[in-house]
Amino acid sequence: MLLTLDLNDARPLHEQVAGAIRRAIGEGSYRPGDRLPPARDLAAALGINPNTVLRALRDLRDEGLLEFRRGRGVSVARRADGRALLVQRARELLDEAKKYGYSREDLITIVEELT
Amino acid sequence: MRARVVAVVWWLAVAAALLLGPLALRDRLPDPMATHWGTSGAVPDGSNSVTVHVITTVILWTGLWLLFLLLGRARDRRAARVTSYAGMAASGVLLLGADASTLAVNLDAPSWRATLLPGWHVPLVIAAAAVAGSLVGYLGRGAPDEQSSRDAAPPALRLRAGQRAVWVSRVDNRWLAAVSALALAGVAVTGALTILGVTSGGLVPRLLPGFAIVLVAALAGSALSVRAGDDAVTIGFGPLGWPARRIPLSKVESAWCERLTPGEVGGWGFRGLPGRATIMLRGGECLVLRYRSGGRLAISIDDAERGASLINALIAERVPS
Numbered sequence: 040m041l042l043t044l045d046l047n048d049a050r051p052l053h054e055q056v057a058g059a060i061r062r063a064i065g066e067g068s069y070r071p072g073d074r075l076p077p078a079r080d081l082a083a084a085l086g087i088n089p090n091t092v093l094r095a096l097r098d099l100r101d102e103g104l105l106e107f108r109r110g111r112g113v114s115v116a117r118r119a120d121g122r123a124l125l126v127q128r129a130r131e132l133l134d135e136a137k138k139y140g141y142s143r144e145d146l147i148t149i150v151e152e153l154t
Numbered sequence: 155m156r157a158r159v160v161a162v163v164w165w166l167a168v169a170a171a172l173l174l175g176p177l178a179l180r181d182r183l184p185d186p187m188a189t190h191w192g193t194s195g196a197v198p199d200g201s202n203s204v205t206v207h208v209i210t211t212v213i214l215w216t217g218l219w220l221l222f223l224l225l226g227r228a229r230d231r232r233a234a235r236v237t238s239y240a241g242m243a244a245s246g247v248l249l250l251g252a253d254a255s256t257l258a259v260n261l262d263a264p265s266w267r268a269t270l271l272p273g274w275h276v277p278l279v280i281a282a283a284a285v286a287g288s289l290v291g292y293l294g295r296g297a298p299d300e301q302s303s304r305d306a307a308p309p310a311l312r313l314r315a316g317q318r319a320v321w322v323s324r325v326d327n328r329w330l331a332a333v334s335a336l337a338l339a340g341v342a343v344t345g346a347l348t349i350l351g352v353t354s355g356g357l358v359p360r361l362l363p364g365f366a367i368v369l370v371a372a373l374a375g376s377a378l379s380v381r382a383g384d385d386a387v388t389i390g391f392g393p394l395g396w397p398a399r400r401i402p403l404s405k406v407e408s409a410w411c412e413r414l415t416p417g418e419v420g421g422w423g424f425r426g427l428p429g430r431a432t433i434m435l436r437g438g439e440c441l442v443l444r445y446r447s448g449g450r451l452a453i454s455i456d457d458a459e460r461g462a463s464l465i466n467a468l469i470a471e472r473v474p475s
Contacts, residue, residue, distance in 0.1 A: 041311075041460045043319040068457055076322045076379065080395065084320040084381040 040068060040076055042085065048134070052087060056095035058127050064104065064115055065124040075105070075113045157229075157294070161242060165219045168246040172211045172253055176204050179257055188266035189256060196273065201266040211253055218245040225417065232295055234417050239294035244287030251279030311463040313471050320383030321461045325454055327376050327422075327435045331393075334372035340365035375423055378435050380455050382465050387443065389433070389453060401451075407444045409465040411458040414440045419452070 042059040063069065075081075078096060082089040096113055099105045102123070106116040136146045176183065189207050190200030202210070219242060226238025255275040263269045313319055344362040379390040387406065390398040415437040419425045425432045429449030432440070441458035443451045443465070455461070 040323065040457065041319065041321045041464055043317050045314075046316045046318055068460055074324075076324045080322050080324065080379050080381060080390075083395075084322045084383050085318070086384075 040081070041066075042081070044085065045131075045134070053091050053094040053098065056081075056085070056087070056092055057098045060095060060099060061104065061123060061127060064118070069115045071115050071117050073115050074111065075115070077112060157239075161219075161223060164242060164246060165216070168215055168219075168250060169212055171250055172215055173208055175253060175257060176208050179261065180204055182262050183257070183260050184263050184265050184269075186266055187256070187260045188263075188269040191271045196270045198266060198269050198271070207256075211249060215246065215249050218242075218249075231415060231418065232298060234415070236291040236295050237417070240287040240291030243290035244283045247286040248279060248283035251282050255279060310470070311467040313467050318383075319464055319467070320381060321457075321464045322379070322381045323455050323457045323461055324377065324379045325435050325456055330372045330376040330435075334369055334376055337365050337369035337372055341369055371423075375435060378433065378453065378455065380441065380453055380461065382461055382468070385468075387465060401443065403465065403469055405445055405447070406465065406469060407446045408469065409441060409443050409462040411462050412440050412442050412452065413438055414452060414454070 040060070040063045042056070042063060044055050044059055048055050060075075069075065075096075078092040079089050082092045085092070096105060096107075100107055100113075100116075104116060105113050107113055133143060133146060136142075141149075176187075183204055186201040186203045187207060188198035188200070189202045189210075190198060192199040222238050222241035222245065225241065226234050229235060255271070259269045259271050259275075260266070311319075341362065344365060348362060373393065374391045377391075377393045379395045381388050381390075385403050387401045387403065388398055389401070390396060414432065414434070416422050416434050417437075419432040419434050422434050422436075425434055429445075429447075431449075432452040433454065434440075434452075435454045438454065439456060439458045440452045440454045441461050443453075445451070
């Protein structure tokens with residue numbers, strides 16, 4: 040599972056981790072039924088507290104993306120929702136636009152100009 | 155498909171010969187008949203009834219045939235095909251030859267002790283088996299393997315500035331997990347018996363170290379986790395990811411994904427010598443790291459393509475070379 044975090048992101052860390060896991064599932068590296076690596080491994084790789092990862096996993100379970108099974112760990116319940124992924128990408132796009140000095144309205148104009 | 159049919163026909167033919175040969179000659183064989191000759195020379199040192207001899211040879215043949223059939227499952231690999239065909243042919247000819255030799259010396263003998271094995275039988279049978287194995291293996295070698303992705307450009311990924319990227323993956327081997335559970339039970343039982351002094355001396359205390367070694371080895375091989383990020387690739391052995399081995403990315407030249415089978419690397423577990431080692435828990439997708447020093451390390455792991463692309467990106471963009 041490939042996870043990417045933006046170091047300049049101001050959102051809470053568990054939201055960022057949830058976003059990274061959602062993106063990894065959306066990119067197709069995990070299919071429904073596949074087991075996720077243990078939260079401990081993910082936390083160790085990201086260098087963060089395991090509880091933060093567990094909180095992100097619980098958020099994704101509440102969203103219906105993951106399911107927790109006793110003894111079998113965490114597995115993917117269904118494909119990532121297209122809209123949830125789009126919202127996430129749009130937010131990233133907005134952040135990047137702000138970095139270059141474009142406002143939300145400018146970005147909307149750019150999207151409207153696309154055919 | 156055709157190869158499978160030939161294999162089944164070969165099994166049937168050899169099994170029929172092993173079954174019908176002794177039964178047809180039953181009236182002319184001593185019962186019990188001589189079935190084993192020691193290293194001392196031509197005098198027999200083992201005997202069996204004709205029925206037991208027939209059953210033993212047919213079971214032995216079926217076992218060997220099944221083994222070589224299973225070894226040839228990866229039919230797209232030349233090494234697997236040659237091993238399978240050559241093994242089936244050689245073991246069939248070996249058993250047929252040994253059976254023919256056994257029947258020939260037992261034929262019309264008054265009792266099994268009176269049979270004498272001429273010195274040329276054994277070398278002849280072994281030579282015939284070797285020739286049959288080589289010939290069939292050569293004929294069945296088929297087209298050479300397709301070139302693996304080794305020559306293709308290694309996968310890569312674009313990293314954005316200010317982005318932290320890590321890759322985590324894991325592979326489990328359920329068989330070894332089951333073996334370690336059994337070994338743990340063995341350690342518990344033999345340990346308790348030894349401590350309680352139920353069996354002082356004897357076999358039980360001597361089994362304890364054996365179970366302990368199996369437990370440690372099976373646990374180490376029952377799971378494998380790999381993570382890549384920042385400046386290192388870390389391999390964790392066992393379900394707890396400990397002991398772990400850390401490979402700094404500054405020592406790695408490139409990474410790629412390759413499909414390897416246990417047959418190619420010499421089996422399951424830790425294989426090969428340092429510089430060309432493989433950590434093989436299951437056949438299939440493997441992450442291969444090439445060291446700057448020239449060696450390489452292959453690790454059987456899921457999602458290896460993505461891991462390789464991140465490692466290549468980290469080497470290219472983050473690690474000062």
